[in-house]
Amino acid sequence: xxxxxxAHRIMSISLGKIYNSRVQRGGIKLHKNLLVSLxxxxxxxxxxxxxxxxxxxxxxxxxxxxxxxxxxxxxxKLVPGSTESLPESDGQSEVAVDKQEPSNVVESHAALDVxxxxxxxxxHAENGVLDSGCSELKTPEESPEASPTCEVSNVVTTIxxxxxxxxxxxxxxxxxxxxxxxxxxxxxxxxxxxxxxIVPHTCTNRKRSADDSELTDSLxxxxxxxxxxxxxxxxxxxxxxxxxxxxxxSSLITIFGSSFSGLLSSEDGAQPDSEAEDSDxxxxxxxxxxxxxxxxxxxxxxx
Amino acid sequence: MKCFSRYLxxxxxxxxxxxxxxxxxxxxxxxxxxxxxxGELLATGDKGGRVVVFQREQESKNQPHRRGEYNVYSTxxxxxxxxxxxxxxxxxxxxxxxxxxxxxxxAYFLLSTNDKTVKLWKVSERDKRPEGxxxxxxxxxxxxxxxxxxxxxxxxxxxxxxxRVFSNAHTYHINSISVNSDYxxxxxxxxxxxxxxxxxxxxxxxxxxxxxxxxxEMLTEVITAAEFQPSQCNTFVYSSxxxxxxxxxxxxxxxxxxxxxxxxxxxxxxxxxxxxxxxxSISDVKFSHSGRYLMTRDYLTVKVxxxxxxxKPLETYQVHDYLRSKLCSxxxxxxxFDKFECVWNGSDSVIMTGxxxxxFRMFDRNTKRDVTLEASRENSKPRxxxxxxxxxxGGKRRKDEISVDSLDxxxxxxxxxxxxxxxxIAVAATNNLYIFQDKVN
Numbered sequence: 001x002x003x004x005x006x007a008h009r010i011m012s013i014s015l016g017k018i019y020n021s022r023v024q025r026g027g028i029k030l031h032k033n034l035l036v037s038l039x040x041x042x043x044x045x046x047x048x049x050x051x052x053x054x055x056x057x058x059x060x061x062x063x064x065x066x067x068x069x070x071x072x073x074x075x076x077k078l079v080p081g082s083t084e085s086l087p088e089s090d091g092q093s094e095v096a097v098d099k100q101e102p103s104n105v106v107e108s109h110a111a112l113d114v115x116x117x118x119x120x121x122x123x124h125a126e127n128g129v130l131d132s133g134c135s136e137l138k139t140p141e142e143s144p145e146a147s148p149t150c151e152v153s154n155v156v157t158t159i160x161x162x163x164x165x166x167x168x169x170x171x172x173x174x175x176x177x178x179x180x181x182x183x184x185x186x187x188x189x190x191x192x193x194x195x196x197x198i199v200p201h202t203c204t205n206r207k208r209s210a211d212d213s214e215l216t217d218s219l220x221x222x223x224x225x226x227x228x229x230x231x232x233x234x235x236x237x238x239x240x241x242x243x244x245x246x247x248x249x250s251s252l253i254t255i256f257g258s259s260f261s262g263l264l265s266s267e268d269g270a271q272p273d274s275e276a277e278d279s280d281x282x283x284x285x286x287x288x289x290x291x292x293x294x295x296x297x298x299x300x301x302x303x
Numbered sequence: 304m305k306c307f308s309r310y311l312x313x314x315x316x317x318x319x320x321x322x323x324x325x326x327x328x329x330x331x332x333x334x335x336x337x338x339x340x341x342g343e344l345l346a347t348g349d350k351g352g353r354v355v356v357f358q359r360e361q362e363s364k365n366q367p368h369r370r371g372e373y374n375v376y377s378t379x380x381x382x383x384x385x386x387x388x389x390x391x392x393x394x395x396x397x398x399x400x401x402x403x404x405x406x407x408x409x410a411y412f413l414l415s416t417n418d419k420t421v422k423l424w425k426v427s428e429r430d431k432r433p434e435g436x437x438x439x440x441x442x443x444x445x446x447x448x449x450x451x452x453x454x455x456x457x458x459x460x461x462x463x464x465x466x467r468v469f470s471n472a473h474t475y476h477i478n479s480i481s482v483n484s485d486y487x488x489x490x491x492x493x494x495x496x497x498x499x500x501x502x503x504x505x506x507x508x509x510x511x512x513x514x515x516x517x518x519x520e521m522l523t524e525v526i527t528a529a530e531f532q533p534s535q536c537n538t539f540v541y542s543s544x545x546x547x548x549x550x551x552x553x554x555x556x557x558x559x560x561x562x563x564x565x566x567x568x569x570x571x572x573x574x575x576x577x578x579x580x581x582x583x584s585i586s587d588v589k590f591s592h593s594g595r596y597l598m599t600r601d602y603l604t605v606k607v608x609x610x611x612x613x614x615k616p617l618e619t620y621q622v623h624d625y626l627r628s629k630l631c632s633x634x635x636x637x638x639x640f641d642k643f644e645c646v647w648n649g650s651d652s653v654i655m656t657g658x659x660x661x662x663f664r665m666f667d668r669n670t671k672r673d674v675t676l677e678a679s680r681e682n683s684k685p686r687x688x689x690x691x692x693x694x695x696x697g698g699k700r701r702k703d704e705i706s707v708d709s710l711d712x713x714x715x716x717x718x719x720x721x722x723x724x725x726x727x728i729a730v731a732a733t734n735n736l737y738i739f740q741d742k743v744n
Contacts, residue, residue, distance in 0.1 A: 006631070010577055013635055026395035026418060027387075030475055030494045031525045031544055031584075032640050038580045039634065046577075 007046040014040035333731035335718055339403035339411065342722040345373055345729055346413055347736055348398025352382040354415055354463075356426060371727070373738055377426050379463035382417040394419050400480050402489070404502075412466070414489060418476040421491050423467035423502065429460045472498050472508045479528045485536040492529040497541060499553075511559050512541060512551065527642075528588045535594065542599060546570075546583035548608065566597070566608050568615045578630040578639060586642035591651040592723075598654055600645040603627060605656050607668065620666045620673065623658045625696045625707045638712050649724045657716025660705065661732045662692060678716060678730045678737040689739060 017036045021028050330351030337346050345357040358376035385394040395418055404412040410427035431454040440446050475493035482489045490499050490511065497512035512529075516522055529541035537553045549562035570579065582602035589598045596617070597608040603624055606616035622643075626633060633639040638659070645656040657663045658675070666673045675692045695704035718731040726741035 007577075010631070010634070017637075025393055026397075026476075027390070027392035031478075031527065034522065034525055034544060035581045035584060035640065039577055042577045042580075 003046060004050045007043040007050075010043040011040055011047060014043065328734075331734040333718060333734060333736060334397050334399065335401050336720040336729050336731045336736070337401045337403060337413075338720050338722055338729070339413075340405050340723060342724060342727070344376065344403070344411060345720065345738075346401045346403065346415075347729075347731065348381065348401050348415055349734075350395075350397040352380055352384070352396030352398060352417065354379055354381045354398060354401065354413075354424070356411075356413075356461075356463075371740060373729075377461040377463050379424070381415045381422060381424065381465075382420065385419070399477060402480050402482050404482055405486055407486075414480055414482065416477050416480050416491065419470065419473055421469040421477070421480060421500070422465050423469075424463050425466045426461060426463045429462060430456060430458075432457045467502065467505050469500055469505050469508070472500075475525075478526070479530070481530045481539065483531045483536050484534055488536075490529060490531065490539065492526055492541065494525040497526065497529055497539075497559075509557075511553065511557070513558065513560060527585050530588055530590055533590050533592065533594045540588060540590070540597060542585035542588040544584040545580070546585055546601060548585065548588060548597065548599060550610065564610070564613050566613050566616075568606075574627070576630060578634055581634070581639050582630065587644040589645060589647060591647050592649065593651055596651065598645050598647060600643050600656055602639060602641075602643075605645050605654060605666065607654065618668060620654070620664075622656055622664055623694070625694060629707070633712070636712065638715075641715055641717060643716075644718050646719055646721045646728075648721050648726070655719060655721060655728065657719055657730070659712050659715050660710040661714040661716060662694075663716045663719060663730055676739075678732045678735070680735075 014036050018033060018040075021033055021036075328351075330349060330353075332350045333347050334350055335346075335348040338344070339346070343359050345359075347355050347357075349355075355375060356377040357373040360372050360374060362371075381398060382396040384396045386392070387394055397417055398415050399418065400414075400416050402414045404414070404423075406412075410425050413424050413426065415422055415424060433452045434455045435452045438446060438451065469491070473491065473493040473496070475495055477491050477493050479492045480489060481492075486502075488499055488501055490497050491508075492498075495513065495515040496510055498508040499511045500508045512526070514524070514526060524543045524545040524547075527542050527544055529539060532538035532540070538550065539553070540548050540550045542548045546567065548566040550564040550566070551559035551561075552563045553559060555561070555563065570583065585599045585601050587600040590596070591598065595610060597610060599606050599608065599616075600622075603622060603626060605620045605622055607618040607620075609617045630639060643657050645654060647654055652669055653665055653667050655663060655665045661678045662675050663678065664673060664675050675694070676689045677692050690703075693701075693704045694710070695701065695706050700706050714732060716730055716732055720729045722728070728739050730737045730739070
């Protein structure tokens with residue numbers, strides 16, 4: 001959560017600088033504003049990634065609730081984990097993805113079993129690439145898996161013994177569904193459907209404000225904080241996480257279907273998509289922030 | 304007897320006077336410092352658009368202890384604030400750079416620039432004036448026309464006249480100018496373009512580098528500095544905000560968008576943070592006097608590059624690495640955008656650059672020794688020796704050390720200059736100019 005708050009703070013400061021530059025003497029300094037917008041972009045990526053981690057997680061969760069019996073059995077496995085500690089989730093990416101982790105670890109196992117020929121190598125590569133930050137992604141298709149598995153890999157040792165007893169029979173189905181759910185346009189419609197049941201309670205919890213606490217309140221049901229050991233590991237891995245931002249951003253971008261070229265085109269490209277997501281999920285507290293970036297792009301064009 | 308060590312630590316002493324304005328206003332902040340090619344003159348430009356030129360006193364037997372002191376030679380208003388009515392923008396009069404031309408006659412010439420306009424100034428002395436205009440003398444006789452007017456001695460007057468004004472060539476803010484070794488042309492650089500001028504022609508300039516993207520939203524980097532190679536008139540380099548330096552050859556094509564060499568060091572992934580891009584932006588680039596090496600300054604380091612090796616710098620010196628953990632607060636107070644300059648000494652063996660708390664650092668490339676010195680009134684009694692300073696990073700602070708948190712970030716040394724042949728340095732600390740000389744009287 002610390003760096004999410006930090007990211008948010010840096011975003012506010014950056015926007016303040018951009019705003020002030022419009023009134024300072026001598027006109028807008030292109031170099032300084034370019035640097036500020038680079039920082040703004042980085043902070044925004046971190047901020048949105050955490051948020052996106054929550055969204056994906058909720059999609060996962062909803063799918064799990066919808067499916068049948070084996071889901072209950074999974075939940076039984078997960079519930080002990082969930083009761084361990086309260087959803088204090090301050091939005092740490094590891095925390096946000098914790099709930100996802102068991103299922104993802106299951107996925108990766110399943111993927112290894114089922115799709116061993118096709119993607120097994122890549123999965124192996126991913127699992128092997130643990131600490132290098134997964135910054136090199138082989139294919140876009142791998143990236144949604146890559147991001148959660150990257151974070152999973154940090155704590156896979158602590159979790160695997162706790163939660164996973166063995167891949168339930170319908171896991172292959174789950175494994176194939178999940179990556180699709182996160183990637184393609186078809187997946188997006190699936191996501192939209194999944195978002196709908198979630199929307200009501202997210203709407204109640206979230207307000208259109210830049211207040212982090214409200215955002216985190218909306219995440220609790222989806223996140224299970226494993227233990228304090230996780231958090232300490234998270235602190236250690238903070239530097240790595242920032243490295244992983246690149247991979248997560250790439251996954252974000254591929255998911256949104258926009259290309260990542262240039263500075264503002266990435267923002268602009270991501271913006272319409274994120275705004276589309278806004279309409280899906282209702283309200284995102286950094287929506288204001290994202291919308292505020294539009295005047296800047298017009299200012300750049302004015303140059 | 305004059306003796307000073309060949310290598311660091313030099314024993315620098317301040318002159319008897321510290322040159323500064325009496326009351327400190329924003330307009331008095333020095334924004335550029337430059338020695339002329341012989342070192343006889345030193346020019347400073349400030350935020351108020353003024354240029355002050357200092358001249359070194361000649362040796363005199365009467366006052367041997369005043370040998371080599373710099374005194375004010377000429378002061379003039381180079382640039383005035385302007386208003387661009389089309390864009391509704393004020394153009395600052397702050398002098399961004401001064402570059403001297405080599406001396407070719409009795410007068411001195413320098414180029415000074417603000418954000419938009421470059422001016423060529425002639426600084427010359429006048430010690431005689433014409434007198435006598437009466438066609439008839441006192442008794443009414445008509446005078447011989449050839450003897451009417453004569454030059455009579457007068458008090459020495461130094462006058463500065465603008466000889467050329469090079470304007471309307473830059474859409475963005477000019478950050479550097481560089482005189483070519485052919486002494487006929489010079490280039491001016493803004494954020495996205497570099498223009499080549501002939502010193503004689505003001506109504507035309509040639510664009511030699513243009514990195515403006517077709518779609519401004521695709522902008523990812525800007526040009527931060529550029530310089531001609533000191534001996535080859537066809538070669539120049541320009542640095543970018545992404546931390547790369549490009550060397551271009553004007554013989555290759557008219558538009559030098561394609562570089563001949565690209566000097567870039569891959570980023571260290573372990574140091575990645577929100578501010579990695581800012582601190583890798585190069586703020587200054589300088590060729591060595593030999594022309595063989597290149598020095599670049601980014602926020603935390605100074606790097607020396609060999610022109611023959613593009614993959615990584617030859618040497619990297621940490622200027623103030625203790626700031627690496629404070630980047631966020633430096634971002635908040637805008638200090639992270641400070642553009643520090645760097646200079647070579649005459650023999651290219653020592654490099655110098657500024658830091659905060661009025662500290663400046665020197666690195667000896669041969670002995671790998673470095674020293675931190677402070678430019679302050681308290682430490683600058685005449686003929687005292689500058690004492691090396693040390694910043695304590697953590698743990699126990701020794702008696703003379705200063706801790707990182709006590710550093711004054713409003714006192715920064717961005718601009719400095721080194722005499723072309725002697726160990727005399729000029730250091731600009733906000734509105735004060737300190738001149739230190741390394742010698743024993």
